[in-house]
Amino acid sequence: MSTITEPEVRTALTGVEDPEVRRPITEVGMVKSISIADNNDVAVEIYLTIAGCPMKNTIVERTEAALKGLDGVGNVTVTTDVMNDEQRREFRNAVRGSASEPVIPFAQPDSRTRVFAVASGKGGVGKSSVTVNLAAALAAKGLSVGILDADVYGHSIPHMMGSEDKPHQVDDMIMPPQAHGVSLISIGHFVDDNSPVVWRGPMLHRAIQQFLADVFWGDLDVLLFDLPPGTGDIAISVAQLVPNAELLIVTTPQMAAAEVAERAGTISLQTRQRIAGVIENMSWMEMPDGSKMEVFGAGGGETVARRLTQITGGKVELLGQVPLDTSLREGGDKGTPVVVSAPEHGAGAALSAIADKLFVRRESLAGKSLGLGVTPK
Incomplete structure (x- = not known):
């Protein structure tokens, strides 16, 4: 007789998370069947949301590993099937709730996600490089991280993260691809090859709104926006859609760039956003003899922070x-952020140190009892 029971198998499967929604497969209706033979061979069939699920291999491997950890288990077999429309709808309700209209989770009072809008006054200062490296560094520290590529005209995040996967749809949810432990979404996922995006203000606003509300981000610790340069439509839309987003201003040491970066930071007076800090990129070049060549001058970052x-x-x-x-x-060219390839040297070490300063999960007090009472006189 079998010594392994179905409840034991289900308990083991509670430790298997769907990497896209970060929820146990037992909670979201992904376990189709469990079969246990007399010799303790275990066969489990898992539901996938779509036939071409990019996380199929990961889910199968995690399930096999969990089952092989059972004491006395024999051969383990994991197969997959695909959900029908009704099952996908139930899956959607399990992970997002049954609200008829999607909402922006990061704009809700109880959101614990810290949102950073990475901004610059002008292009060419390395804003996207800073964004992908901060995201990868924070993910490596164990946080749940997402990037929204809001630079619609100059989108580059998928390439810089080495991601060739496309988003897929489950019911009315868009499931973002992942790279280096980071969920990401970009208009580059929805255009052919290197086609230009020719949109005006209202379409840009709607695109950002859909990326925030229709994409299933899960329970993120940190969301990073890669904003386009300047203070145009998208910067204003982000401030309206996610009022609690904090600005990270990227500049170079050059005084001309610093003046423009200061202008980008000053938008916070109109949008009432907090400025989380300034990052100076391209500060110097390390020479073979150990000296530093300040190619773009010095002091731009300090000047912007002070002003x-x-x-x-x-x-x-x-x-x-x-x-x-x-x-x-x-x-960036290879799709492997330097904080992944060389986290202890040069730019990798500098960006990892900056990520350490952002390594905080916000705990909201909204809706929580503060334990305060009224003392009668």
Whole structure:
């Protein structure tokens, strides 16, 4: 007689998470059947949301590993089937609720996601490189992280993250692809090849709104927006749609770039956003003899932080300086962020140190009892 029971198998499966929704497969209706033979061979069939699910192999491997951990188990077999429309609808309700209209989770009072809008006054300062490396560094520290590529005209995040996967749809939810432990969405996922995006303000606003509400992000610790340069439509839309988003201002040491970056930070006076800090990129080049060549001058980051402190009335910190490092550029070209390939050297170390300063999960007090009472006189 079998010594392994179905409840034991289900208990083991509670430790298997769907990597896209970060929920146990037992909670979201993904376990189709369990079969246990007299010799303790276990066969489990798993439902996938779509036939071409990009996480199929990961789910199967995790399920096999969980089952092989059962004491006395024989051969383990894991097969898959595909949900029908009704099952997908139940899956959607299990992970998102039954609300008829999608909402932006990061704009809700009880949201614990810390949202950073990575901004710059002008292009070419390495804003996207900073975004992907901060995201990868935070994910490596164990946080649940997402990137929304809001630079609709100059989208580059999928390439820089080395992601060739496309989003897929489950009922009315868009499931984002993942790379280096980071969920990401970009208009680049929805256009052919390198086609340009020719949109005006209202369409841009609607695209960002859909990326926020229709994409299933799960319970993120951190969401990073890669904003386009300047203070145009998208920067304003992000401030309206996610009012609690904090600005991360990226500049170079060059004074001309610093002046423009200061302008990008000053938008916080109109949008009432907090400035989380300033990041100076391309600060210097390490020479073979150990000296530093300041190719773009010096002091731009400190100047921006000091001026924004004066203008906003709140302390704005220079979070770090990132050296001009060929490995940073190469990582973006290859799709492997430098914080993954070389986290202890050069630009990788600098960006990892900046991520350490952002390594905080917000705990909302909304709806929570503060334990305060009324003391009668």
